[in-house]
Amino acid sequence: MADEEKAFGEQLYNRLQNKGLSKYQVDKVLALQRLDPEVAELGEKGLLGDPQLLEISKINSAARQKQLAELAVEKSLPQNWVKELTKLVRSAEKARSEAEGNRYWDFFFEIKEMIEREGPTRTILQLIKNFSVDRAAVSRGKAELIEGTDRTVQSFNKMDLELGRGLDVGTVNICAAARKRVGAEIMYNIQRNAFLDMRSDAFTKKMLMKLGIDYIVQGDKGYVIGDPAFELANVFDKTTRRPMKDGMISPVEPEALLIVSLIIAEMLGHPKQEGEVCAFSVPADPIDVERNVIYHRGALEAVLRKLGYTPRPMLEGHSIVFSELKEQDFTGIGISCGGGMFNVCVAYKSVPALTFATSRGGDWIDNNVAHAIGLSPALVCGIKESGVDLMNPKDRVQDAIVIYYRNLIQYTLETIRQKLESAQNMPTFVKPIDVVCG
Incomplete structure (x- = not known):
């Protein structure tokens, strides 16, 4: 990923130089590319x-960029102040150990409180310039670090x-995708569809x-x-909240639509041009509960329009067909196995002949296993996501997970059989068709 970003940076660098910009101007443009969009908006x-x-663009973390920018705006800090504070943050980010990083952070927050209380005085600036982590007092507190994730959001x-x-937009995860202009590589962003009160x-x-x-x-x-x-929930033994339930916007979470819209905005970014098309997944109407997808689809369309996109809904099962059945002339059965629902699409030459959803999915397994053996659904989910061999379970919990997986698979196949038998105007398949799951 670093090599890809470097290659793109070199292309941009050469393109700007060819337009007659000086080296300083080119370096300035590239530096400002690293800014968080909210910080750039302040500029x-x-x-x-x-x-x-x-100066702020030198900070790696978008969250830290925003906090320093907020202080700089509030106290009208000049460039030399922002430069010294940026040095502190960068030193904390590059610290050789957790203890050393904590000493930098403790000093930074002491200085921040002094600036907020007294304003940017010469005395405070001199304190910053004279600070050395080797002479700093022992940290009063110790932050517990969170291991990094390979699902870091890249700015499209x-x-x-x-x-x-x-x-x-899934019950458990939200995934965004775009294609690079050079090389046609597909780029992905994926994040859990969850939030935590703070x-x-x-x-x-x-x-x-x-x-x-x-x-x-x-x-x-x-x-x-x-x-x-x-x-963060794992560190502090808390439970995350979910803005979606059973494959759709949760009716019991007042902040559900707000959280979903924030995650979508972070993952998709702004369109390259106004009205750019964004194809998004929607579930089919479930056949075993009294719910429809009208509100869910309309709410997501509104979120995308607000961001400047032209929304194009696509049934989840149908998208599996387009993704996996090209060699079969887009003929077969696509099943989207989600956390809240299973979505099924029977397609003939790309045309959906039968679509439906069931209300059983990954969450159904978690909740039933938890109820059966006395564990929390979150713990069951963690064990399930760490990997379970359905043919060779290792312990009591995995045994229960396998039992409910088999029941879910059998239920889904039986439902497909019943729907195929009762459906009208179904195409005739002259040979066996593939069933693909995703």
């Missing part, structure tokens, strides 16, 4: 100048992409900045969204 509004933005805004985006006080802000975790403030509440919410 567009004239609240931060290029010198401050260039900084890539040279073809027009058109793809979006799969206090929006000063202590929480300090802790999250140390961990490099971004969070959203709404009134007196704060939220951590996506994979960081799941990781």
